[in-house]
Amino acid sequence: MSALADGLAAAQDRVLRPLSGLxxxxxxxxxxxxxxxxxxxxxxxxxxxxxxxxxxxxxxxxxxxxxxxxxxxxxxxxxxxxxxxxxxxxxxxxxxxxxxxxxxxxxxxxxxxxxxxxxxxxxxxxxxxxxxxxxxxxxxxxxxxxxxxxxxxxxxxxxxxxxxxxxxxxxxxxxxxxxxxxxxxxxxxxxxxxxxxxxxxxxxxxxxxxxxxxxxxxxxxxxxxxxxxxxxxxxxxxxxxxxxxxxxxxxxxxxxxxxxxxxxxxxxxAANVDGSLADADDLVERLGTALVLLALAAAFVLTALITLGSVGKRTRELGTLRAIGWSRARLVRQLAGESLLQGVLGGLLGVATGLAVACAISRAGIVLRASVAPSEHPVGGGLAGLAGFGRGAVEPTSAAVTLTAPVDGGVLLVGLGLAVLAGLLAGAVGAARAARLRPADALRQID
Known part of the structure; x- marks a missing residue:
């Protein structure tokens, strides 16, 4: 989403740069x-x-x-x-x-x-x-x-x-x-x-x-x-x-x-620019942030639920480790380390997937059009009564812009960091549950 938003912003900049003086x-x-x-x-x-x-x-x-x-x-x-x-x-x-x-x-x-x-x-x-x-x-x-x-x-x-x-x-x-x-x-x-x-x-x-x-x-x-x-x-x-x-x-x-x-x-x-470029930019501006936040929230919640489910399935294993002398702190570190490693691997996989999608968008050659509607100017005079032979209006024009999805290295680092953070939080939640297990209770459960 970030790369797509940057690509749309770059496309609008290419259209408006000659007119806006930055x-x-x-x-x-x-x-x-x-x-x-x-x-x-x-x-x-x-x-x-x-x-x-x-x-x-x-x-x-x-x-x-x-x-x-x-x-x-x-x-x-x-x-x-x-x-x-x-x-x-x-x-x-x-x-x-x-x-x-x-x-x-x-x-x-x-x-x-x-x-x-x-x-x-x-x-x-x-x-x-x-x-x-x-x-x-x-x-x-x-x-x-x-x-x-x-x-x-x-x-x-x-x-x-x-x-x-x-x-x-x-x-x-x-x-x-x-x-x-x-x-x-x-x-x-x-x-x-x-x-x-x-x-x-x-x-x-x-x-x-x-x-x-x-x-x-x-x-x-x-x-x-x-x-x-x-x-x-x-x-x-x-x-x-x-x-x-x-x-x-x-x-x-x-x-x-x-x-x-x-x-x-x-x-x-910019307000006069219309067409598919403006429509796409408006859509990303209105829905892009909401979709990103929703995706992040879903990722954190799903990661925590999956980790808790994993801890539930490993109750007998964790109880055995406690029974042979593992301390609660060591058990918590073990689960947190596993979640951290999974967060790193998941983040790297997500970065690779995002890069592939961004590359596919750039190579797809998607063409967006930007247009400016004609603006009429009243004619107030002219060549001694020959008013109206001047241009008096700006003719409608349009421009085609190829959409790209440039990837910001900072966004990649943020995404990887969020994946690691999600792994740590999920590991902390699962470790907190595992730390409350008593060896005798855990060993009585049979898979």
Whole structure:
């Protein structure tokens, strides 16, 4: 049971480790609306519209009607931004080891022909939707800018690189692509990938961990801020606490110091994991301790009963030993020694059996699945009325984990010690009964 519980814990750790920072990471964001689907407030809508103002596409600056055009707008569809002061405030908070910001935006490519209504007199604020989308193509992707000076704080970082390398510190024209996106676009390490009006060299491919908010591309933070015209803006702050015990208090402090902020911890991530892995872990957590205690109690009781039964069957033998001069103390030592030897042999046999079962579980290749359900984020704004083309939600993902049953040497010693203790106690019980035997009474019994 101990090995099985350790194996399930290790499996969950493999699933959650990339997201949890070993229990000391917090993710700070300012979502528009609420996780329960509550509509965003008027103030949130207004602020999000203001942050996305630079991404508006007006028709009067695209050229003459019939001209071909292509524009890329970078918008935040579900989160309000932080500025550099917020990142510095989080980094300087008590019990914080380090902090770093990241910027996630929807890159919306709009291309086609300038509509006929874009002639003279067209208002500058007129949007593509207002003029009609005939002949206009829209493609959306998600881009994340990461702080290359703190790669360990990125939700998707160097540990998830499957080919190539992570972004170099101080890099400018480098990009790391999601593995699935690169395959779909036919790109590989060394290819050139256009983002907005610039071209970037693909230096690595990554596979996002379970539950992570995947992006199609990852750029240096300063690079994305520049091409998106959002200097000093981030949409997420990753914070690493000094100790896991500090996370709860630190979460409360940061949510108070940074109004409108929602902090996500490793415990929140673990709560979202579902599937057979979570079901098995819950079962072991609820029943494992009870089963172990029940098995131990049964072992002690059965050992004592068997020893007492053995003493009862050996009454004539014990009476003979007393009759030829054995003292009660010597008789007690004899029975206790026998029980101790039986406890040692039984413990060794139990350890061997446990190791065999644990090895069989590890070799069986039992596959458990962990999944994260989709979490909807209300969309509060977008490309001048083109809201909804961003990702706006985390897609459901799953991961398969092979179950193992690692055996702890300390648990083996404890198990062997309990077997010896059971033998000693059973021997003491049997010896106490044998010590009360009188030779004459014992010799009168005939088998």
């Amino acid at each position: 229990g000391t990471d917090l993710s700070l964001a300012r979502p528009v609306g609420s996780a329960s689907g509550e509509a965003p407030s008027i103030a949130d809508r207004r602020r999000l519209r203001e942050e996305n103002e630079a991404a508006r596409v007006a028709l009067d600056d695209l050229g003459e009607p019939g001209d071909r055009f292509r524009r890329t707008a970078f918008v935040s569809s579900a989160r309000l931004g932080f500025d550099d002061r917020d990142v510095q405030a989080a980094a300087s908070a008590p019990d914080v080891r380090e902090a770093a910001g990241s910027l996630t935006l929807d890159a919306i490519d709009v291309s086609g022909e300038v509509p006929a209504s874009a002639g003279s007199g067209t208002p500058g604020a007129q949007t593509l939707r207002a003029a009609g989308l005939e002949g206009v193509d829209i493609a959306s992707s998600t881009v994340t800018g990461v702080d290359t000076t703190h790669p360990a704080l990125a939700t998707v970082g160097p540990d998830q690189v499957t080919d190539g390398r992570w972004l170099a510190r101080g890099a400018h024209r480098e990009v790391v692509l999601d593995l699935a996106v690169a395959r779909r676009r036919g790109l590989r390490v060394g290819s050139t990938c256009p983002i907005g009006t610039r071209h970037y060299e693909v230096v690595g491919l990554v596979s996002a961990p379970l539950g992570a908010e995947r992006s199609d591309a990852y750029l240096p933070l300063s690079e994305l801020q520049a091409i998106a015209d959002r200097p000093g803006t981030v949409t997420e702050i990753r914070v690493r606490a000094d100790r896991s015990d500090d996370v709860g208090a630190l979460r409360t402090r940061l949510e108070t110091d940074l109004p409108g902020t929602t902090a996500t911890t490793a415990a929140d991530l």
